[in-house]
Amino acid sequence: MRHKIPCFCDNTFTIDVPQEIDLDTDPQYIEDILAGNFMNFICTSCGKKHKPEFPLTLNWPSKGLILEVLPELDRGEFYRRKEPKNMSPEKETVISYPEMAERIAIIRDDLSVEALEALKYYLFVKADEAYPENEISVWYNAKTGEALEFHIHGIKDNEVAVMKTPLNLYEKTLEDYKKNPRTDPFASLRIKSYCSLQNLLRPEELK
């Protein structure tokens, strides 16, 4: 689909973006998404980099995943909309391209989204208690040996804190989830097709 991108330099340029991608057929998109290079566009006049967000669907049949990606601007709309009754059980939603990249890393590493978002919640609570004035966000980065690596934003300006969590804490959280999927934090992490720490942290106007 073609879109016009207006730049601050007064130039407007046209881009062509896919609405649906199959990650098994076109695996190069996985690297682009993880590297943050996906849908970056350079203004044809001034050279400024633009990172617009458009809705799209990522199909990943080998992982049993249909990922609906919504722009950050549609976050409010997501909570208001009605889901179709015959929604595919494989459909998952993420809101914003950073969440898309994080989810691709989670699925690449064969981790449970529920257990992962619960771990992020525990890390968030700790960081938020230590720095109550700051706007903290927690992101999954990668599996490294016997640990899961998270990036915590907002502790210091323009710095990312790297936090490693032992894999066995993840496994224990996954066990808890399988035993008690309807208890918190797991129950509150998911709203329809969207499983995210953001569902616990969302402001009153999005409830």
Ligand SMILES: [Zn+2]
């Ligand atoms: Zn420009």
